[in-house]
Amino acid sequence: MAEEYIRLIFGLKIKQIRTEKDLSLFGLSKLSGLSKSYLNEIEKGKKYPKTDKIIKLSETLDVPYDKLVSLKLDKNLAPIGDILQSGILDEIPLELFGIHQRDLIDIIANAPSKVNAFISTIFEIAQHYNMSREGFFLASLRSYQEAHNNFFIELEAHALRFANSYQIDLQGNLTSTELEEILIEEYGYTINKEGIPKQEELINLRSVYVPASKTLLLSKEVDEAQRTFIYAKEIGYQYMKIVERPFTFSWIKYDKFEEVLHNFYASYFAGALIIPRDHFKKNLKDLFEMKHFSERAFHKIMKLYNASPESFYQRLTNILPKDFAMQNVFFLRFTHHPKTNKFNLVKELHITHQQQPHANETNEHYCRKWMAIKTLQRTAQKDLTYSFDIQISNYVETNQRYLVFTSATKDPFKNEFYRSIGIGFLISPSLENKINFVNDAKIKEEKVGVTCESCSLSDCDLRVAPPKRLLAKQKNKRTAMLVKEIMAQYEK
Template identity: 60%
Template sequence: MEQDYIKLIFGLKLKQIRTDRGLSLFGLSKLSGLSKSYLNEIEKGKKYPKPDKIASLSEHLEVEYDDLVSLKLDKNLAPIGEILQSKLLKEIPLELFGIQESNLIDIISNAPQKVTAFISTIIEIAKNYNFSKESFYLASVRSFQEANNNYFSDLESSVLTFAKEYQIDLSQKIKTQDLEDILIEEYNYTINNDELELHSELENLRSIYIPKSRTLLITKSIDDSQRAFIYAKELAYNYLKITERLYTFSWIKFDSFDEVLNNFYASYFAGALVIPRESLVKDLKQLFSQKRLETKSFQSLLEKYNASPESVYQRLTNILPKDFKLKNLFFLRFSYKADTDHFSLNKELHLTKQQSPRASETNEFYCRRWISVKVLEAIDQHKSEHEFGIQISNYTSEHKQYLVLASATKDPFKDNRYRSISIGIELNSQLERKVNFIKHKSIKTIDVGVTCERCPILDCELRKIEPIVLQAKQKEDKTANVVAGITKKYSS
């Protein structure tokens, strides 16, 4: 266990025992012969006393020596001990968020019972929502992206340097073969296209990397753009000299936060390589200049790059905040099984603030008026390769409007399944200045909610269930108002 944590646990126990005995630091100082300042340093976890001093404290506090030095905490402080012994604080790079570990330790030592109550609450919520360590790591990375407006200049610069070193023309569509050649010739990779096909259990995996032999096992079922992305991620790991990484794509499990964070870095690098910033900015300016957005124009943009529609949409979340100052936006990815009524929101990103269309962990019905859902219903009905939709979503309960673009495609790895990707940009004067087609009559404004259970649009023809959560809240408010009225009446 980390020495700092051992000191902290000892300090927490000493402080708890002292306060239980009704002693001040001054009082314990007189009893033990240790200075008040020294005892204060011990309780803050900054110093650990020598055995003779522990013996003195044990004697005057009437507690067994072994109990005092034990790392076991009583039930009031046990959650803090669990957090410290799990090394969770060591696994998460707190410095990414501008937090010093020592500051957290000070907070814990100054108000242990309140911090314990808070940690216990978080643990209880996590259990109820099946919130795993992996979910916590992914949420941390997402918060890191949001804190930086999902734009990382060092990675953008690394892509430009890489392209120059290896003579990759970023003004042209990236060739998968060029990326494969660099992996083989520069990084001594062996590409195996056959092994994964022999194992039906691995049908959901796109690739496995074997570091000892530098072999990349890759499935034949992926298309050229997916192969290019995998190659670009492998190049990122090597070029950025990332050693702590994930070895499967998609991931099976991860053991540390660094693996998750580095996976994000490699994915960002790959996206910036196959969808170069300068080219995309130019394309978007041309697209935004149109008086009316033609579906073919947007589809042409998606097809211009050797990338999946999802990669292009995700790349928009890097470029729009940085180059167009459109920072209030969200990204959503839904999955949907054909001929069902269940839509799963399994990926999201919110920049600047937490916008309304967010994942629900309570199995509520997402609003069927969302364009994200509509394009999934359309592709299921038409059995087409790609469905595109655009609308202005008006969140009536929050008085916010978003321009939302969405695409639906087949899930390349699962039969009878589809996925939709959408990006929503808050409607404001900045968007109106940047996007010429925003006011064209072809773009419909649709009143939307978040889930049916909470939606105030009572006459919605697409509603799946009554707004039971909203109704319960309204009933509570009415009750509170009546109580307030009675209280006022009898208080005068």
């Protein structure tokens, strides 16, 4: 990496100096006697010239030799050096997005002042909002999922091949017992179902894998659906020969982006195994053909699979955009402690475009008319094991309407906390053709905003904060109008 870093820095400096002197590669080649292709490879960081050639470049560009070979960069290129030295471009596999690191560096080098200003701004935003290393990794993963509409045919194929090879029933009847046998017999696992001590610091852990002895430790608190998912994930790691991975569930920390990515791969594999694609599609098709929404029919499908509500909703985000061509979908997961008035959006996913309900990092109050929050409040206040609701959310600022399904449960990973999991679809003529019950009059429609601070609803009885952003905008508009009037007086 040190050698590559030196080559890249030298190439960037040559390119910057050449550009400042308004020289083309052809012109520099003619003056220096070095071939155009060789100079191009130097600038791209592929080659580092020998001393005699550096001397030639120094003389041609009229720049001291020591300045050329120094790793010190001027302020225009300094942010690029910081990025290269930080190793962040190595930690995130840019190839997932069809980007090659050298191409990215080349793009940056073409307009260093503009691009570096943008990069510096991104870093400042990250610091301002206290974005952690893990937060950055998870945001990158979310972008990767959204770029592929959260559907990965290779992972679906892995799950299907495994099921065929091990004669797994793909009708949604998978149990932890079947998977436990495979882990022990095929992969040599030792499983301790009460292996995690009951200590406060370990209370959020559901499993720990010890690779040296292939021992899987489980919390005594895991239920059948959770155990099935944990086993399916472990099989995913082994079957797909994944080595770099987190060893705890839920994770404690991620050291590399590969761990985040591979955790997602194994989780996707588990979901595809537990909720088989073809079986799921058939049942969803029957549900969507109904003229009136039936909560009973919805939960009948959910109960076909040995999966938690979250796994069920997550699987919907794989299947609906791909197999039903439902675009403009969002997924949200909130957590809440009943002794506080705070609702934390801990997971979100947006297919095709960012939808109206989305995270904000400014400590503003999410709209209390959101289905996700209303259902969560009800579950926490009544200490319910499970609750469900559906509504059409009409966003007052844009008039966009969403069909939203939400389930809420006690949080299986945090004592005294509750969580809600929701999925929503932007209502359009296309969606109305795919879900017959979209216009069911029995589905309640609610006018909503994003946050109280940005909402223009004047008669909201659930508002918990004044619309300060809206008020500031109105004030600025009035100020601009008065300034315009003053200017008009003096123009005469």
